[in-house]
Amino acid sequence: MFKNIETIKNADLKSYNTFKIGGRGTIVFPKNIYELKRVIKECKNNGLDYFILGNGSNLLFPDYDLEKILISLKYFDKITEKKSGIYIEAGVNIYALNNFCLMNKFDGLEWSFGIPASFGGLVYMNGGAYGHTIFDFIKRIKILKDDKIIWLKKYDIPFSYRKSNIEGIILGAEVKLKKTDENIIKEKQRYYFECRKKSQPLNYPSAGSVFKRTNDLIPAKLIDSLNLKGTKIGGAEISKKHAGFIINVDNAKSIDVRALIDYVKNKAGIDFEEEIILLN
Ligand SMILES: Cc1cc2nc3c(=O)[nH]c(=O)nc-3n(C[C@H](O)[C@H](O)[C@H](O)COP(=O)(O)OP(=O)(O)OC[C@H]3O[C@@H](n4cnc5c(N)ncnc54)[C@H](O)[C@@H]3O)c2cc1C
Incomplete structure (x- = not known):
């Protein structure tokens, strides 16, 4: 094969x-x-x-x-300039994307600086931060579905919070961006990365926020109010810095993280929807 x-x-x-x-x-x-x-x-x-x-x-x-x-799709890693923005292939790393934007003076995606994702993953998850999401910038998305290449227009996609609902493999997408002074971009990237460092436990392995927030519920706040920060099962721990993160502090096993997720749901009495994807 x-x-x-x-x-x-x-x-x-x-x-x-x-x-x-x-x-x-x-x-x-x-x-x-x-x-x-x-x-x-x-x-x-x-x-x-x-x-x-x-x-x-x-x-x-x-x-x-x-x-x-x-x-x-790590080899799908090209970025091309378009009339009013850029076309980004799915395998482009978000750090590389921010670097390209800085070098070429494209303004708009600085909020994503520090998300350790690929562009395809960011689009699939409709990733976002600090009041922005990638779908704010998407014009159209190129996918592979049933052996055919199809372009989807943004408004033909039923995207929602941290979910694109795209069926198919994302090959890349066109995003609309404006040009600006590179010092402005640099300063915004620095600012957002500082915010991230202040609030997230970046010195431990994790997969970001474990549970999705909804209009009425911010899981991290509730977990914090239940004093669950620092709770540990095996090598997995609810971060003391950000209650929405589970971190791998000591060779955690998948079953440790899964048990901690169940523990939190039981303590909160809420069947939170996971933002992370659990594979079997
Ligand atoms: C320290 C840290 C901070 C984080 N901060 C944020 C944040 O601020 N905002 C945020 O939204 N998320 C954040 N995350 C979570 C994560 O980075 C995002 O969910 C990101 O979008 C996942 O991208 P990925 O490339 O790693 O995808 P993966 O984790 O590899 O995959 C996620 C899903 O996307 C699918 N997928 C990936 N590529 C494609 C493709 N080309 N076509 C179709 N499906 C695809 C996968 O099949 C899977 O279902 C953070 C994570 C960490 C570890």
Whole structure:
């Protein structure tokens, strides 16, 4: 299977997610759309499930070996200037995107500086921060669905909070951005990163906020009010700095994080919806 396509079998999945948790699995790295289509076809022909892996910053892998084939789009990493913005491929890292914006004087995405994601993952999750989300800037999205390449216009996509509801593989997207002075961009990036450092436990592995907020409920506030900060199961701990984060303090296992999630739900008496994706 996947002949002549870069593949890592028996990969240690701990190295492919920001939680640093997981068993082993197979990761395929198609270099272009033809290879990507072939990987999908071969998965289907062999009855194998596949899962698109971004930067693994919103995932919790199981401790056992994953049967699903992970497909990484890290080679889809080009950014191209367009008339009133840029086209960004799915595998572009958000740090690289911010660097490109700074170098080319594109203003608007500074709030994303410090999110350890790929662009495809940010779009899929409708990621956001400090009052902005990526969908505020999206014009249209290029996806691969049923072996066809399709352009989706923003308003044809039923996106919601931290959810794009996109069915298909995101190949890239056009975003609308204005040009401005690079010092303004630099200052905004610095400011947002400082905010992040102040509020988030960036010195420990995590997958960001574990639970989704809703209009009426901010899980981190409730968890804090229940004095659950610092609660530990195995190597997983509710961050003392940000109650919405579970951090890996000591070789945490997936089951530790899952048990801590259940513990929080029980204590709060609320079946919070997870923002992180739990893979089985
Ligand atoms: C320290 C830290 C801070 C964070 N801060 C924020 C924040 O401020 N705001 C925020 O919104 N999130 C934040 N997150 C969470 C996370 O970074 C986001 O959810 C991000 O969008 C996930 O992107 P990823 O590339 O890592 O995707 P992954 O975690 O690899 O995958 C997430 C989902 O996206 C899907 N996916 C990925 N790429 C594609 C594609 N090309 N096509 C289709 N589906 C795809 C995957 O299949 C999976 O379902 C933070 C995480 C950490 C660890």
